[in-house]
Amino acid sequence: MTILRSRDNPRVRRWRRLIADRQTRRRAGRAWIEGTRLVGAYLQAQGAPIALIVSAQASEAREVGELVARAGVAPVVLATAVFKSLAGTETPQGIAAEIEIPSPPLEADSAEPRIFLDGVQDPGNLGAILRSAAAFEVPEVVLGAGCADPWSPKVLRAAMGAHFSLRLRETDALAQRFAAFAGERICTVPRDGTPLHEIDLRGRHAWAFGGEARGVGEATARAATLRAWIPIGGATESLNVAVAASICLYEAARQRRVPQGR
Numbered sequence: 001m002t003i004l005r006s007r008d009n010p011r012v013r014r015w016r017r018l019i020a021d022r023q024t025r026r027r028a029g030r031a032w033i034e035g036t037r038l039v040g041a042y043l044q045a046q047g048a049p050i051a052l053i054v055s056a057q058a059s060e061a062r063e064v065g066e067l068v069a070r071a072g073v074a075p076v077v078l079a080t081a082v083f084k085s086l087a088g089t090e091t092p093q094g095i096a097a098e099i100e101i102p103s104p105p106l107e108a109d110s111a112e113p114r115i116f117l118d119g120v121q122d123p124g125n126l127g128a129i130l131r132s133a134a135a136f137e138v139p140e141v142v143l144g145a146g147c148a149d150p151w152s153p154k155v156l157r158a159a160m161g162a163h164f165s166l167r168l169r170e171t172d173a174l175a176q177r178f179a180a181f182a183g184e185r186i187c188t189v190p191r192d193g194t195p196l197h198e199i200d201l202r203g204r205h206a207w208a209f210g211g212e213a214r215g216v217g218e219a220t221a222r223a224a225t226l227r228a229w230i231p232i233g234g235a236t237e238s239l240n241v242a243v244a245a246s247i248c249l250y251e252a253a254r255q256r257r258v259p260q261g262r
Contacts, residue, residue, distance in 0.1 A: 031099055053076045208221075209245050
């Protein structure tokens, strides 16, 4: 077994750039995923990665060995210290992959709900929203300018594999794309909107959620046909955007399961 032991190895340097730099990911159309959960989710949804990377220390671990067997590709083995120099966690699980960023299919006129994200900059919040979208069966998320890179390691970790069951699109014209959605277009507001529980969410609809500081931008808000408000107690002024999104998506999923007329 050949083990790469130098941090200056060309492949190791390229992976380091892929991890650190959004533009490198965009130009290459590739991303780095790390950990057994993410690698397993990718293998299940997409198949073999471009490269499978394991640390020498973890190469004999049962769970890592099972993922290597599922991938069907010979892994690149890195010295444990070299792997740790690339890892995004203090206690890495010893497996990672270089993957091709999936290209979503051409947009189609669909009755499925969608999410439009306007300036969600925090990677943890973005990842949590993607995780909720997958959990509550919202298959498409459109990200506007100013959002965190959905393929950054921090967002990937926070989403815990949700990326590979979603269609992710990025656009510089979010408000126009939101306005073009043929259905109810709902944005959340901290006050003076329609209480969430009073909105009929069984029909065709899309959500717009805004960034942590300013919320949904003015142009996106103007494109909305309805403003939703989540009633909360007086101890706090507003909810975190990822929490608000999860509540909205849960309510819509709950209503879809209730027969009409009840």
